[in-house]
Amino acid sequence: MLTIDQLSLQLPLYTSWWKRDWATCLDEFSLWVSAGEVHAVVGASGAGKSLLAYAIMGLLPTPAYLNGQLYYQGKPLNASHQRQLRGRELALIPQSLSALDPLVRTQRQVAWAAQRAGHSSAHARHASQQALDHYQLDARAQQAYAHELSGGMARRVLTAMAHVSQAKLVIADEPSVGLDPHQRQRVLDALRELADQGKSVILITHDLRHALPIADRVTIMRDGKLVETAPVCAFQGSGASLTNAYSQALWLALPDNAFATTGMSRRQQEANVA
């Protein structure tokens, strides 16, 4: 479905007002996702996970150096191609709840998403209603404004907006953040369901525990670099089938496992806790 080949991303960094450096945010990062798969991308804050999502969607800020290749269904994914596919084939569930327009009722926003995906306005209204019903948002929530929704409801609205577009590749950026276990399970189940319908889901998260129950494969990321891509079954026991020391340490540091910090620098610990 999607192949990322040796992708490097550099963003400008102004060390002082006349001097511009380039900060490397993604460093020869490679990844492939197939249809019907939930692919988790796990890494600490600042590992470049969200930028990866923006790079795939083609939503990077303008002064950016992008190297390497993206392929979508075998074809190179360039800027104009991305523009055509956004909202129709590629969908993003953003990290921040402020992505919902505070001045527009929920259902209307979902209907707009449907219209942007190419539905007629009458059909869009119907589709938005269905999508919201599907995610168990009642009539009151559908007519509510963003500030009247709980965190979990707002997440489900964002998921409904991605769902209604019928996109084949859904990128979910930190969908489990700030939710109680029950709500989190609902949101993650919704993503698994999308994959079961034959779509590809890239699940970006900093918490390995949230990703494991629903993911097929997991990519560990650190400072813009690929650490390791492993099937989800590798994350068990003492993590012996993991090839990289960082991913092993990450796995062992989880409270359910050894809760061990042996051989880890302080930085790595913090990354795990974050």
Place this chain on the structure above:
Amino acid sequence: MRLITPIAKRLARLALVLLCVALVSYGLMMASPIDPIDAYLGPQMAQVSPEQRALIAQRWGFDESPAVQFGHWLRQLVSGDLGWSHVYNQPVSEVIGQRFQRSIALLGSAWLLSALVGFSLGVVAGAKEGSKLDNIISTYAFITASTPAFWMAILAVLLFSVTLGWTPTCCAGPAGALNQEVTLATRLHHLLLPVATLALLGIANITLHTRTRMLELMRSDVATHAFAQGASRLDVAWRHGLRHASLPAITLAFASLGELFGGSILIEQVFAYPGLGQATVAAGLRSDVPLLLGIALFTALFVSVGNMIADSLYGVIDPRIKPGGL
């Protein structure tokens, strides 16, 4: 009951504001060096004996202390009488009524024009930062925002009335014509230049603020999310931009009612347009206290009501702002 309390609260506050405006205006008039009797007499000042002056002062009540005079005025006001204007020799309410009819045509059309054009230009400019259109609109807005209205008016008269002869140089109708004889077309012809000049004053301000809000929106999470859904810039500007940018535009448009009022004084003076602005100048220069107080009160009322309308409109556009909370 729930509706009555906030309305009563607002009215009480409005009354308090009006009282303060009256007090301050009155204090300023008392401090003014212009003697109302001298101003009334004009060149005949030298021919009037001190006894006659005392008589006039007594007739107008100038021999009493300022506080007593203000008390008189306030008592009259409560009974609905704004007093007598000695400049126009008419009741103040009549002067304001007549003049306001003329001014409202000028003010209203200039206000509407500046709000609508200013808002549209701001949205268009803000939708695509750094585009050619944005540069043109911003440059225009910065130049007009820093141009004094009266200077613009003088230039306009010089160019369009004197050199080109397209518009009349003064007044609300042809000189010497009776009010009833003036046709609508002639009236509009006379309004054209003052309205255009006055609108220029408002457009720039609203454009610049709307543009800033639009730029903010186009960089926000809301816009990024919309782009991720495949929305074009036009789509984002139309669906999200109009709503978000209308808040500052409404604030400004209603707050600028007062500014337009002030601006209209200068403009009416330049175009010799017989509106409220001219009456204000006449009242100030000839120390016509009742008329000036009446106009000050009227202006304050106008601006306050404008702000109240803006306040209640916020609630309609932004659901996070609840109307009624004070």
